[in-house]
Amino acid sequence: MAPDGALYLGLDSSTQSLSAVVLEASGGRHRVVCELSLPFDKELRHYGTRHGVLPHSDPSVAQSSPVMWAEALDRLFGRLADQRLELARLTAISGSAQQHGSVYLNDAAGRGLESLHPGRAVPSQIVPLLSRPTAPIWMDSSTPAECREIEAAVGGAAVLAQHTGSRAFERFTGPQIRRFAMREPAAYAATDRIHLVSSFLASVLVGRHAPVDPGDGAGMNLMDLAAREWWMPAVDATAPGLRPKLPVIAPSSAIAGRLSSYWRSRFRLPNAKVAVWSGDNPCSLIGLGLVREGQLGVSLGTSDTIFGPMRTPRVDPGGTGHVFGAPTGEFMGITVFSNGSLARERVRDQYGLTWEQFSRALEATPPGNGGALMLPWFVPEITPMVATPGVRRQGLDEHDAAANVRAVVEAQMTALALHSHWMGVQVDAMHVTGGAAANRQILQVLADVFGAEVRRVEVENAAALGAALRALHADRLDDGDPLGWDEVIAGLEQPPPERVAPVLLRHDLYLAQRARYAQFEGKEYARAGGGEESTRP
Ligand code: XUL
Numbered sequence: 001m002a003p004d005g006a007l008y009l010g011l012d013s014s015t016q017s018l019s020a021v022v023l024e025a026s027g028g029r030h031r032v033v034c035e036l037s038l039p040f041d042k043e044l045r046h047y048g049t050r051h052g053v054l055p056h057s058d059p060s061v062a063q064s065s066p067v068m069w070a071e072a073l074d075r076l077f078g079r080l081a082d083q084r085l086e087l088a089r090l091t092a093i094s095g096s097a098q099q100h101g102s103v104y105l106n107d108a109a110g111r112g113l114e115s116l117h118p119g120r121a122v123p124s125q126i127v128p129l130l131s132r133p134t135a136p137i138w139m140d141s142s143t144p145a146e147c148r149e150i151e152a153a154v155g156g157a158a159v160l161a162q163h164t165g166s167r168a169f170e171r172f173t174g175p176q177i178r179r180f181a182m183r184e185p186a187a188y189a190a191t192d193r194i195h196l197v198s199s200f201l202a203s204v205l206v207g208r209h210a211p212v213d214p215g216d217g218a219g220m221n222l223m224d225l226a227a228r229e230w231w232m233p234a235v236d237a238t239a240p241g242l243r244p245k246l247p248v249i250a251p252s253s254a255i256a257g258r259l260s261s262y263w264r265s266r267f268r269l270p271n272a273k274v275a276v277w278s279g280d281n282p283c284s285l286i287g288l289g290l291v292r293e294g295q296l297g298v299s300l301g302t303s304d305t306i307f308g309p310m311r312t313p314r315v316d317p318g319g320t321g322h323v324f325g326a327p328t329g330e331f332m333g334i335t336v337f338s339n340g341s342l343a344r345e346r347v348r349d350q351y352g353l354t355w356e357q358f359s360r361a362l363e364a365t366p367p368g369n370g371g372a373l374m375l376p377w378f379v380p381e382i383t384p385m386v387a388t389p390g391v392r393r394q395g396l397d398e399h400d401a402a403a404n405v406r407a408v409v410e411a412q413m414t415a416l417a418l419h420s421h422w423m424g425v426q427v428d429a430m431h432v433t434g435g436a437a438a439n440r441q442i443l444q445v446l447a448d449v450f451g452a453e454v455r456r457v458e459v460e461n462a463a464a465l466g467a468a469l470r471a472l473h474a475d476r477l478d479d480g481d482p483l484g485w486d487e488v489i490a491g492l493e494q495p496p497p498e499r500v501a502p503v504l505l506r507h508d509l510y511l512a513q514r515a516r517y518a519q520f521e522g523k524e525y526a527r528a529g530g531g532e533e534s535t536r537p
Contacts, residue, residue, distance in 0.1 A: 001028045001481070002472055007085065009272075010468025011076070011095040012461055013201055014280060015064075015137065015302045016040060016052040018072040020080060021464040023472060023492075024089075030472060031493040034083055035460055038076050044068050051302070051342070054134060060380065060387065062139035066103040066130065067123045069197065070204050074122045077267045087269055093205065093259070094275035094471035096283035096463040097197035099219040100171045104132035104180070105200075107192035114207045116262035122204070131191040132184070136176045138303070139338060141380045141387055143175035146182075150174060150221065153237035161315045164234060165218045165225040165323035165331075171382070174221035174238045181239035194245050196220070198277035205274050207260025211250035214325025215282030215332075223249065225313055225323060225331070252278045252327040253474045275474035280463040281307055281334055282327050287466030288431040288457060289492070291328055291485040296420070296427050298446065299462065300436035303382075304340035304412055306420045307332055316422040320383045327470055328485050333423035337383050337415060341435055343376040347408045351401035355439070361402035362409060362441035367448060367506045368513055372396035373520050374407035383419050384525045392524045409442055413449040414510065414517045429453045431497075433462035443500045449514075451507035455497035 002008075002025035010021045022034040038044075040052045047068040048055065054063050081087060109129040116125050127133075136142075147168035151157045157167035168175055173196065181188040193209055196219075202210035217223040222238060224231035228249055235242050250256070256276045263269050281299070285307060288297045296308040310331040313323045326332040348358050375392040396407050430452050436442050437456050447454040459465045469488050476483045483491075 002030065002476060003091070005089050006091040007087070007089045008091060008468045008471040008475065009093040010464045010466065010471060011073070011093065011201070012280060012283065012464035012467060013069050013072070013095065013097040013197055014052075014463065015098050015139070018069070018076050019461045019464045020076055021459070021461060021468045022080070022085060023468045025472070029491045029493055032459065032465065034080070034085060036076065036079055036083075037461070038072055038079070040068060040072065043075065044071060053137065053139060058142065060140070060142040062137050063134040064101065064137050065133075066135045066200060067126050069201060070126045071121065071123045073201060073204060077263065077269070081267045087267070090270055090272045092273040092275055092471040092475035094467045094474060095198060095201055095277035096280045096467040097201060097216070097277060098138055099196070099216055099279035099281060100173055100176070101135050101137040101197040102173045102176055103130070103135050103195045103197065103200040104187070104191045105129050105193045105195065106131040106190050109193060110209060113203055113209070114260070116207065116260065118262050118265035126204070131187050132180065135197070138171040140176065141170040143170045143179045144387065146175040146178040150178060150234065150237045154233045157319060160221065160234060161319065163224050163231050164221050165313060165315065166221060167319045168221050169382070170385070172219055172221040174234060177242065178238050188239065191245055193247065195247060198279060199247050202256050202274060202277040205259060205263060206257030207262065208257060209247060210256040210274075211248045211254065211276050213252035213276045213278045214249060215252055215327060216277070216279035217249050218322070218324040219279055222246070225325070228325065250276050251329065252276050252282070252325070252470060253477050255474060255478050273475055273478060275471050277467070278327055278470065279324065281305055282324055282332060283463040283466035283470065284433060285309065285332055285466065286327050286469050287459065287462030287464070288433060289489040290431060291489060294426055294428055295431065296425055297431045297433070298416060300340060300432065300434035300442070302341055304337040304416065305334055306416045307334035308423055308425050310423065314424060318422055320419050321422050327466070333425070335383055335416075335419045337381065337412065339376045339378050339381055339412070343378045343408055343412070344436060346378045347404055351404065353401065353405070358405055359439055359441045361405035362445070365402050365406040367445070368509045369396070369403055369406045369410060372403055372407055373517055374404065374411045375521060375524055376408045376411045383415065384521065386525065386528045388528060392520070394520050409445050410449070410513070411517065413446045414514050415521075416446070417449050418514055418518055427452045429455055432456050433459070440500065447500045447502040448506040449510045451502050451504060453502065454500040456500070457497050458495050
């Protein structure tokens with residue numbers, strides 16, 4: 001049992017913001033006592049990001065700034081120190097981060113991280129440690145050639161998927177490393193360590209190179225999923241001399257170190273433990289309380305994702321989904337769509353609507369939309385892979401605002417159902433999080449499309465909450481007083497979730513619509529050049 005009064009901090013460095021959730025333990029239970037968020041565009045304007053991404057002339061390139069992420073950490077700790085939280089009780093910290101993004105450090109980094117000076121803010125001290133000033137992130141789709149090269153070198157997409165959990169994906173770290181190594185060989189040669197966003201930020205906190213966990217490591221196309229070790233055929237196929245540049249892999253419940261003296265002196269923090277960080281999706285799995293196969297989570301955020309625990313890894317034969325490590329030590333299946341809230345916002349803005357009007361438009365239109373369909377590819381899509389964006393409509397009048405609102409939501413929920421079938425999970429209930437989960441009309445469409453009850457937990461940030469729960473779990477394990485994952489989840493004091501029941505008649509209608517949507521998607525995907533799919537597993 002966690003000591004009474006112990007505080008556990010979960011951080012989430014997502015695409016658009018850095019958030020924190022603080023849990024307090026008491027009488028064997030734990031409850032959220034503080035939630036904070038720091039949006040990058042607004043609070044760190046000097047980096048010039050839009051939705052957390054640096055502007056670039058090539059729409060397929062998406063990069064962000066590792067220095068900005070570190071500065072956000074500095075600011076957030078400043079903000080936490082102002083919360084009257086008695087941070088002397090801070091026992092353990094863990095973190096979550098957007099997956100796949102990579103940070104390139106030179107050989108001064110080991111020493112530099114260790115000796116950050118508490119009298120000077122972090123940015124100027126991080127800049128000299130980078131061998132590449134920017135970090136490619138998950139929205140980048142500039143590496144189709146590198147994907148094909150890596151797949152060919154290991155014996156094909158199916159072989160890569162069998163070992164690493166996914167065929168090669170443009171945003172995955174391996175193809176991104178290959179592009180950098182081939183295009184900027186001198187900078188690559190000057191790179192001593194390549195971190196994920198998660199392991200980079202953990203390193204900044206502990207003052208030395210931190211490990212990667214199997215959850216985030218599986219998003220690299222470089223890790224052997226079963227062995228939880230680097231898979232050398234993929235490492236060799238990716239870039240020359242890559243192996244020594246990769247961090248070690250450690251279980252997500254391991255302790256990476258203690259808060260370095262920089263954080264302790266600058267913010268008067270105790271010698272708190274820092275548990276290994278993970279990706280936002282593995283962390284959301286825990287934040288939503290999903291620790292048993294059969295449970296499914298949906299995150300409606302910048303990206304829309306659908307995921308669930310898996311006892312044993314089952315790879316998607318269609319090649320669109322992924323298998324990652326789960327923080328429980330088992331596995332998780334996941335499918336990611338890049339046209340999440342960005343697509344919903346585009347429709348809202350195109351018709352000059354408020355979110356309130358968007359909801360009313362959903363209410364005012366019939367389920368099934370009179371047969372009208374939309375493929376909501378406002379930005380390059382990951383599932384299915386469509387590099388050149390463009391919205392497609394079938395039987396849908398572009399000038400009809402309400403019908404377009406319903407079409408984008410039905411398309412997204414239908415795509416979630418269509419592309420999660422491979423997980424083979426018998427769905428009992430859907431656990432939903434993310435900004436758009438606040439919209440009851442969207443949840444109703446989700447419930448009707450899946451024919452399952454939808455539960456919305458009130459916590460704003462499931463990934464940060466999951467990270468805080470992981471910190472608690474890792475701390476107990478480290479103290480030789482381990483808690484089972486069921487106990488960790490059951491001990492969380494939370495308001496009961498909002499429940500939305502499916503209307504079964506509508507579910508039948510949506511089943512028929514799903515088949516039509518699949519046909520439309522298949523046709524347009526092929527037209528967009530997706531014929532390459534024949535090379536996929
Ligand atoms: C997962 C993915 C996204 C990012 C968003 O594969 O690409 O969900 O993790 O933060």
